[in-house]
Amino acid sequence: MTATEHRPALGTFHHFSATVSDVEASAAWYERVFGMSRVPAPFPHYDDADSGYAIVLLDPATGIGIGLHHHRDQQDGPADERRCGLDHISFAVPTRADVDAWASWLDRLGIAHSGANDTDDPVPYTALVFRDPDNVQLEIFYMDTPD
Template sequence: MTAVTRPTLHHLALTVTDLASSVQWYGEVFGVHPVLDVPHQGGVGRILADADRRLMIALHHHDANDGALGHETTTGLDHAGFAVPSRADLEHWQDHLEAHGVVRADVADKPLTQSPIADEPYASVLVFRDRDNIQLEFFAPAH
């Protein structure tokens, strides 16, 4: 049997309630910019990417979206995790997120909130949420 090539993540696709606001927020926070619109039945996907297209995020608008906020306890995306090199990078991200409206809180349990950095045995973790309450995380290797 021939071994398969290990895939890498090509893009992260998220359904959002307000495409324009989410494009602006993800663009400011992650430094990605619209590169392509992909119409689909009942909506459109807007592809955002950085200059070398190593980070690509697809934000989808569906006409049938009822406007409900996302939550990890329902079937579908639980969260997306991004790697950063060090805990110091997490501290810089805290400030960067705050500068883009993601307020510090005891727990990241509402849209545009971030938790304190948790130093776990497996990694240091910064949890935050986007405008639609989708949970995102930054991971740095454990010290």
């Protein structure tokens, strides 16, 4: 690649999708935790509608979406970031105080979490780690970016 070549434009994070063991229970959990709204109709799986469907949740303020998938032939068991596939999903927040606000919110909901972890290694950031009903690791993440 030469200095005159550039990659195509990249926008912001749009959505993530996870296969879940109980799509309705997971949808209710994500709606409660993130305050997202369910798209009224389920989405058939792209290019394989007979294999299952997804329930899609959207945050109207940010446009972030979460797809929760049910597969007809899925293999159940808790998510494990040590297996090949998804390690975790991280949601950025604009201030360090927002991480603490999320910790308080999760406490009110009775959801176990790591607490706000501040570190300088390898760069300064703060992360709050918790897990969904299928053990998918989620993070609330703050990193001060220079102007």
